[in-house]
Amino acid sequence: xxxxxxxxxxxxxxxxxxxxxxxxxxxxxxxxxxxxxxxxxxxxxxxxxxxxxxxxxxxxxxxxxxxxxxxxxxxxxxxxxxxxxxxxxxxxxxxxxx
Amino acid sequence: xxxxxxxxxxxxxxxxxxxxxxxxxxxxxxxxxxxxxxxxxxxxxxxxxxxxxxxxxxxxxxxxxxxxxxxxxxxxxxxxxxxxxxxxxxxxxxxxxxxxxxxxxxxxxxxxxxxxxxxxxxxxxxxxxxxxxxxxxxxxxxxxxxxxxxxxxxxxxxxxxxxxxxxxxxxxxxxxxxxxxxxxxxxxxxxxxxxxxxxxxxxxxxxxxxxxxxxxxxxxxxxxxxxxxxxxxxxxxxxxxxxxxxxxxxxxxxxxxxxxxxxxxxxxxxxxxxxxxxxxxxxxxxxxxxxxxxxxxxxxxxxxxxxxxxxxxxxxxxxxxxxxxxxxxxxxxxxxxxxxxxxxxxxxxxxxxxxxxxxxxxxxxxxxxxxxxxxxxxxxxxxxxxxxxxxxxxxxxxxxxxxxxxxxxxxxxxxxxxxxxxxxxxxxxxxxxxxxxxxxxxxxxxxxxxxxxxxxxxxxxxxxxxxxxxxxxxxxxxxxxxxxxxxxxxxxxxxxxxxxxxxxxxxxxxxxxxxxxx
Numbered sequence: 333x334x335x336x337x338x339x340x341x342x343x344x345x346x347x348x349x350x351x352x353x354x355x356x357x358x359x360x361x362x363x364x365x366x367x368x369x370x371x372x373x374x375x376x377x378x379x380x381x382x383x384x385x386x387x388x389x390x391x392x393x394x395x396x397x398x399x400x401x402x403x404x405x406x407x408x409x410x411x412x413x414x415x416x417x418x419x420x421x422x423x424x425x426x427x428x429x430x
Numbered sequence: 431x432x433x434x435x436x437x438x439x440x441x442x443x444x445x446x447x448x449x450x451x452x453x454x455x456x457x458x459x460x461x462x463x464x465x466x467x468x469x470x471x472x473x474x475x476x477x478x479x480x481x482x483x484x485x486x487x488x489x490x491x492x493x494x495x496x497x498x499x500x501x502x503x504x505x506x507x508x509x510x511x512x513x514x515x516x517x518x519x520x521x522x523x524x525x526x527x528x529x530x531x532x533x534x535x536x537x538x539x540x541x542x543x544x545x546x547x548x549x550x551x552x553x554x555x556x557x558x559x560x561x562x563x564x565x566x567x568x569x570x571x572x573x574x575x576x577x578x579x580x581x582x583x584x585x586x587x588x589x590x591x592x593x594x595x596x597x598x599x600x601x602x603x604x605x606x607x608x609x610x611x612x613x614x615x616x617x618x619x620x621x622x623x624x625x626x627x628x629x630x631x632x633x634x635x636x637x638x639x640x641x642x643x644x645x646x647x648x649x650x651x652x653x654x655x656x657x658x659x660x661x662x663x664x665x666x667x668x669x670x671x672x673x674x675x676x677x678x679x680x681x682x683x684x685x686x687x688x689x690x691x692x693x694x695x696x697x698x699x700x701x702x703x704x705x706x707x708x709x710x711x712x713x714x715x716x717x718x719x720x721x722x723x724x725x726x727x728x729x730x731x732x733x734x735x736x737x738x739x740x741x742x743x744x745x746x747x748x749x750x751x752x753x754x755x756x757x758x759x760x761x762x763x764x765x766x767x768x769x770x771x772x773x774x775x776x777x778x779x780x781x782x783x784x785x786x787x788x789x790x791x792x793x794x795x796x797x798x799x800x801x802x803x804x805x806x807x808x809x810x811x812x813x814x815x816x817x818x819x820x821x822x823x824x825x826x827x828x829x830x831x832x833x834x835x836x837x838x839x840x841x842x843x844x845x846x847x848x849x850x851x852x853x854x855x856x857x858x859x860x861x862x863x864x865x866x867x868x869x870x871x872x873x874x875x876x877x878x879x880x881x882x883x884x885x886x887x888x889x890x891x892x893x894x895x896x897x898x899x900x901x902x903x904x905x906x907x908x909x910x911x912x913x914x915x916x917x918x919x920x921x922x923x924x925x926x927x928x929x930x931x932x933x934x935x936x937x938x939x940x941x942x943x944x945x946x947x948x
Contacts, residue, residue, distance in 0.1 A: 341797060348751060348800045349758070350793055351768065351781035363855060364798060370856060371740040374814040377821060384816030385823060387641050387671075388627040388872020389898060394670040408534040414765035423760050424776045 336364050435460035436597040440506050440654040443600055447505045450494065454487035454505025458549045461507045465551065465598045467932040473573045474583075474593035475552045476512050477520050483507060483549035490547040503657060504547030509599040511590050512553040513560055514645070515634040516540050519550075523636045524558040524568040524586075527757050527764045527787025537634025538669065539603060539645055539662040546661050551599055554589030558789045559754065560610055560638045562586050563861035566852050567791045574848070575618055577888055577927050581845040584614025584861075590648045591618040596930055601658050602648040607638045608742055609840075609865025611646050612877035616840035616891025619879045619923045621655045621908070622648045624865075626898045627872035628673040630659075631666035639749035640671075642742075642869040650924060652878060652908040656684035659901070673899065683902035687909035690724035694907070695833025699735040700864045706843045708883020712890040713839045716880045719914040720837075720907070728832050732825035734818060735867050741818035742866045743859060744802050744811050751799030754792070759783035794855065823871045830897045835907050838864050840877040840891035868895055876904040878912055879923040889923060 338361040345352040352360065406419045415422035435443065435457055446452050462480050469475055490505040510516065513523050515533035522528040536544070543550060557567035565573045565588035573588045575581040576596040583592035590602035591614030604611035606624035615622030623646045630645045637643060647658035663677035696717060701710060721727055758780050759765040768774050768782035788796070802811035829836055841861055851857045868875040873895055880892040892911070896903040916922055 336801065340801070344797045344800045344804070346781075347804075348796050349755075349777065349781045349784055350788065350796065351778075351785040352793070353785070356785075356790075356793070360794060360797060363794060364801070367743065367794075367798060367855060368801070371743045371811070371815075374737055374740045374744060374818050375810055377734065377737055378814035378817035382817040382820050384813060385819040386816055388823075388870070389671075389673070391628075391671060396667055404534050409761075411534065412531055412762035414759060414763075421761050424774055424779045426776045428775065 336361060336368055432460045432463060436464045438600065439651045440503065440600040440649060440657055441651070443506050444502050444657070447494075448502070454490040454494070454549065455484060457505055458483050458487040458507050458551070461551055461599055468596055468930045469598060470933065471574065471579055471931050472576055472592050472596050472598070473571065474554055474589045474596065474598060475509070476522060476524070476555050476570055476589070478552035479519050479550060482518065483551050486544070486547065486549040490549075493547070501546040501661070503661060505549070506601065507549045507551050507599055508543055508658075509551050509554050509590060509593045509602040510540065510543070511556055511587050511603050511605055513556060513605050513636045514540050514603060515636070516550070516553065519553060521553065521636070522570070523560070524556040524570065525787065525789070525792070526569040527783070529764065531762060535634060538631035538666045540634065542662050548661070554587070554593055554602060556589055557586035558792050559636065559750070560586035560605060560607055561750070561791045561795055563609070563613055563858055564848070564851070565589060566848060567789055569789055572848055575845045576930060577619065577845065581847055581888070582617065584617040584845065586610040587614045587622075587648065591615055591620050591622065594618075594648050594650055595620050595924060595927065600650065601654060603645060603662070604648045605635060605643060605645045606865075606869065607642045608746065608869050609862035611648060612840050612865045612875055612891070612893060613861055615648065615877040616893075617845040617889060619889035619927065620648065620650055621652055621876065621878045622646065623655045623659060623876040623901075623904060624868060624874060625659060625663060625901050626673065626874045628671050629677070629874070629899070629901060630662050631669040631672050633666055633668035637753040639746040640753060641749060642746065644869070650922065652876070652905055652912045653684045655876070656680040656905045675899070678899060678901040680902050680905045683906035684909045686906060687913055689720055689907055689910045692725045692835065692907065693833045694720055694725045694727050695730040695829055695836040696727060697735070697829070697836050697838045698729055698731045699733065700838035704842050704860070705839055706883060706885070708885050709839045709841070709843065709890045712881035712883065713892055716892045716911055716915065717837060719918070720911055723910050723914055730829040730832055730836065732822070732829055732867070734821035734825045737818045738822055738867045738870055739859060739863055741815040741822070742862075742870060743798070744815035745819070745870070747795040747799030748802045748812050749799070751796045751803065754796055757784065757787065763787065791855070819870050822867050826867070826871050826873060826897075834896075835903050836895040838893050840864060840893040844883050844886055844888035844890060864893060873898050874901040874904055876908050878908050880915070881923065882926070
C-alpha cells in the first residue's frame with residue numbers, strides 16, 4: 333500500500349467522471365491520505381486462510397419467472413430526462429473529432 | 431385535542447381510529463398543523479404533501495364508515511425518508527443532482543404503506559445519498575435535534591428521527607447502511623430498528639451500498655416500530671436479495687415483552703474507551719433492569735470488531751462508487767454543461783454535472799471507492815475488507831452461541847453540535863462504530879432510549895442485536911426494557927424534551943405543500 337498523491341486523485345476523479353477543481357483536488361488528496369492510512373489496517377488480519385464475504389446472507393441464482401408484465405410508458409421514463417426527442421433520451425455527442 | 435393526537439403513539443392512534451373516536455383526516459391534519467408550527471425550526475422535512483396525505487385520510491374515513499375491513503394502521507400518518515421513490519412527490523436523497531426529481535414508480539415499501547392506508551405526510555431530510563451521521567451533508571441544509579436545536583439529530587436519517595421526536599409524525603421510514611436508523615434514534619430519544627438484511631425490500635430505495643442497505647421503522651415506542659415493521663417487511667419478488675419467508679413475529683414479541691431466562695451478551699469491545707461517561711452509565715443501568723426482569727447477563731468478546739470501521743469505509747465507498755455511476759446527466763437528474771467548452775462531449779457533460787451535483791462527502795467516498803477497487807489495490811483494500819467481514823460474522827456466530835441477544839450503547843456520545851465534526855471526516859465516521867458490525871454481518875439491530883446523560887442532559891441509546899432472521903428478539907427485549915425504563919422515569923423520555931418554538935422561520939407553503947428548501 334502506498335500514499336495517495338494529488339496526481340492519483342486527479343486520475344481517480346477522471347475515472348469517476350467528476351470534474352474536480354484545483355482547490356478540491358488539494359483538499360481531497362490530504363483528506364484521502366488520512367482516511368486511507370486509517371482503513372489500511374484491514375490487511376493486518378486479512379490472512380490467506382480467511383475467505384472473503386461479499387454478501388451478508390448467501391443466496392445464489394435468484395430468478396424471477398420469465399413472464400411478461402407491465403412496464404413504464406416511454407412518457408413516464410422520459411419525463412425527468414434533461415433532454416429528449418422522438419421518444420428517446422437526447423445526449424451530447426459521444427464521439428471525438430468530426 | 432390536537433396535541434393529544436400528535437403525542438399519541440401509533441398504536442393508540444390506531445386504536446382511537448378504529449373506535450371512530452377520531453377520523454383519519456383529524457389525525458392527519460393535526461400532524462400537518464404540528465409540521466407547520468415547528469418544522470421551521472426543526473427542518474425535518476424536504477417536502478410536505480398535505481393534499482396527498484389528506485386525500486388518503488379521506489379515503490380511509492370513507493372506507494371505515496362503509497364498514498370495510500381496514501389495516502390496523504389505516505389512517506395513521508407517516509413520514510418517509512427522501513431515499514425511497516414516491517410517485518408524484520420529489521425524491522432527492524438529499525442531493526442537488528436529484529433536485530426536483532419526480533420518480534415514475536413507488537418503492538415497494540411505499541406501495542405497502544399506501545396499501546395499508548397510511549397517509550404519507552412528506553419526505554424527510556437526510557445526508558446526501560445517506561452518507562453521514564448528522565444530516566449536515568444534506569444539500570438542503572441540516573435538520574435540528576428537538577432536544578437542542580443547535581445539535582445534530584443524527585444521520586443519515588436525521589429528518590425521520592427529528593420528525594418523530596418532535597411529534598410531527600408518529601412513525602417514519604429510515605434506512606440503515608452503517609447505523610443511519612439506530613444512531614439518529616439514539617441521539618433523539620426515539621426508537622429505530624434495522625431489520626435483518628433482506629427482511630424489508632430494497633426495491634425503489636436509492637442504493638448506497640447494496641450489500642449493507644436495509645430499510646426499517648422509526649418510532650417513539652418499541653410496539654410502534656413492530657407495527658410498522660409488520661407493514662413494510664416480507665418477501666418482495668422485485669428485490670433479488672429479499673428473504674422468501676414470513677416476517678418474524680415481531681408484533682407478538684413486542685406485546686409479550688418477556689426476557690425471563692434470556693441470555694443477554696454484553697459486547698466487551700463496544701462500550702469502553704471513547705464512550706461518554708453518561709452513555710456508559712445509562713447503558714449499565716439498562717442492563718441491570720434486564721437482569722431485574724429475569725434475564726441472565728454474560729460477557730462476550732468480538733475481537734474483530736476493532737477492524738469493522740476500517741472494513742466498512744472500504745466496502746461502502748466501493749459499492750457506492752459503483753451505485754452512483756448511474757447519475758450521469760443523461761436520463762434523469764441534473765445536467766450541467768462545462769464552462770468554456772464549445773460542443774462538449776457526453777463525458778465532459780457527465781464530469782461537469784457530477785462535480786456540480788455531488789457534495790464533498792459524496793465525492794470523497796466515490797474517489798475512495800474508485801481507488802479501493804482499482805487494479806493493483808483491489809486485493810489489499812477491498813479484498814481484505816471482505817475478509818474482515820468474514821471475521822466479524824464469525825465473531826457474531828461465536829457470541830450468539832453464548833447469548834440470545836447482544837447489547838451495547840448505540841453511539842459513543844450524545845448529539846454533538848452542528849458544525850463540530852463537519853471538517854473531520856474520521857471523527858464523523860466514529861459515530862457509527864457500534865452500529866456498523868451489524869450491517870457487515872446482515873443481522874438485525876434496534877436502538878431505544880436508555881435515558882439522559884448526566885453531563886449534558888441529552889438522550890442516550892441502547893442497541894440490541896439478534897441473529898439473522900430472529901428480529902422478534904429485538905422487540906421482545908426492547909419492549910421489556912422500555913416498560914422497565916418508562917416505569918422508572920414515570921413516563922416516556924421524550925416528555926422531558928423542551929417545548930419547541932412555534933411558527934418561527936416557517937418555510938413558505940404552497941397549495942401543494944412545502945417546496946424543497948434550496
